[in-house]
Amino acid sequence: EHAAATPHRAGMAALIGPPNVGKSTLLNAIIGEKLAIVTPKPQTTRTQITGIHTVPGLQIVFFDTPGIHQRRGRLNKALLQAAWQSLHEADVAVACLDAAKAQKAGSVAAQVANIKGPLLASGLPLLVVLNKVDQVKDKGLLLPLLQEAAELFPEAEIIPVSALRKDNLDRLVARIAAALPESEPLFPDDQISTAQVRFLAAEIVREKLFLQLRQEVPYGVAVDIEQWEEDPETGFTRISAVIYLTREAHKGMVIGKQGQTLKQIGVLAREEIQELLEAKVHLELFVKVKEDWTENPAMLRELGYQL
Ligand code: GDP
Ligand code: MG
Structure with a gap:
């Protein structure tokens, strides 16, 4: 008798969001290696860095995009361009938001202002990650933020996580996997970045x-x-x-x-x-x-x- 073979899945996940919400930390936590540069200072990720998460039956190729924000200047224009470019190449978009910051502001609206339109227009399957929940001491305060995010992105699944404590990352990875096409691995299984x-x-x-x-x-x-x-x-x-x-x-x-x-x-x-x-x-x-x-x-x- 045969065990039902689960198809291999592989594809691209774009991490999108404002600077400093923890995208690089999240990527490093999932890949398990220090890949992207992480500092408390926004705008650390200047180049689009990919991380590759390979486990049996699954390969997720992540793009860690520079933070998306409206600013003048050639570099920032190039950064924005790179960020949206990565969205065109992606199979699934992972929008990252800072739960602690949202809780202080009483809303996630300010953090999604620049990304909501392009994300919805992309037509990609969307996951909204509410990161840094470890900093929200009263978990009751998370509920209205989760609800607000769900209203802003009706098709998306909202996933609260702590990249720092590696909380709920299994669920995030599983949801990303479910959004990827059936495909053979895109990269060798020992490669963690295209560097x-x-x-x-x-x-x-x-x-x-x-x-x-x-x-x-x-x-x-x-x-x-x-x-x-x-x-x-x-x-x-x-x-x-x-x-x-x-x-x-x-x-x-x-x-x-x-x-x-x-x-x-x-x-x-x-x-x-x-x-x-x-x-x-x-x-x-x-x-x-x-x-x-x-x-x-x-x-x-x-x-x-x-x-
Ligand atoms: P990026 O600009 O979105 O890539 O953000 P980084 O990954 O560089 O993180 C920005 C800051 O947030 C760093 O000081 C991280 O240590 C911190 N950070 C990231 N994730 C978490 C988290 O889950 N909890 C807490 N408390 N801090 C976090
Ligand atoms: Mg970064």
């Missing part, structure tokens, strides 16, 4: 190299991030990057007299990567020769180029 920040960091190194060498840049320079380690204790991120060249003869040019050119590339790149990550960075650069990498699809893909 787009790595690609950006590699691009920064490449840019500094171009600036240092000016018109002498050899054809076929690539940068690969080989090691990336965040130390939650010190807040330092240790990064090792390899600069690939196609000719042995180019090495001297990139390294420079007594290593001065490479050193300068490292100094400038480190400063900018620190800004990107909003964390202290220790950057090590290596130079390697790999003759025909520019013709090697596997290597191109590994370096982040879309073929």
Whole structure:
């Protein structure tokens, strides 16, 4: 006799919400690793970071979006764009709200003002997470907030959680899973992130190299991030990057007299990567020769180029 086979489900879940409601904390709690940068300061997540939750029968690919809020400026415009872009790619939207803040304000309305329209317009299955319930001491005060959220989003399920205490996250994961299509896994089961920040960091190194060498840049320079380690204790991120060249003869040019050119590339790149990550960075650069990498699809893909 056969056990009824449960279909494998896999898909994309977009975490959407104002800054500081705990989206990154929630993601890290579900994935079980420190993925997104979490600080008490809003706007920590500058790049869209994905986390991948894989268990038997299920794979959820999360987008942790930058907080959505109305502000001027090119960066903020780009952030908003990225946030809504992620919604187009998602199978389910998870709107995150801060229960403690809502309780103080007496309403969730202010927190959903900027997201309600686009969320409803997206037509996606919607889950509304009321996070930080650990900070609402009198649980009776949660009821009117849950009711208000249910009225604002009639089709959505409202799920109170505490990302910090990992309360009710099983239920949230189960509801996300139920909203995903039947599908084979989208990523290998040991992959927890697509780590787009790595690609950006590699691009920064490449840019500094171009600036240092000016018109002498050899054809076929690539940068690969080989090691990336965040130390939650010190807040330092240790990064090792390899600069690939196609000719042995180019090495001297990139390294420079007594290593001065490479050193300068490292100094400038480190400063900018620190800004990107909003964390202290220790950057090590290596130079390697790999003759025909520019013709090697596997290597191109590994370096982040879309073929
Ligand atoms: P994001 O901007 O939405 O990604 O928010 P973060 O995940 O960076 O969290 C912002 C702040 O809220 C941090 O200080 C977190 O420790 C805190 N926080 C997140 N989730 C919870 C929670 O469930 N309970 C409490 N008390 N604090 C939380
Ligand atoms: Mg965040």
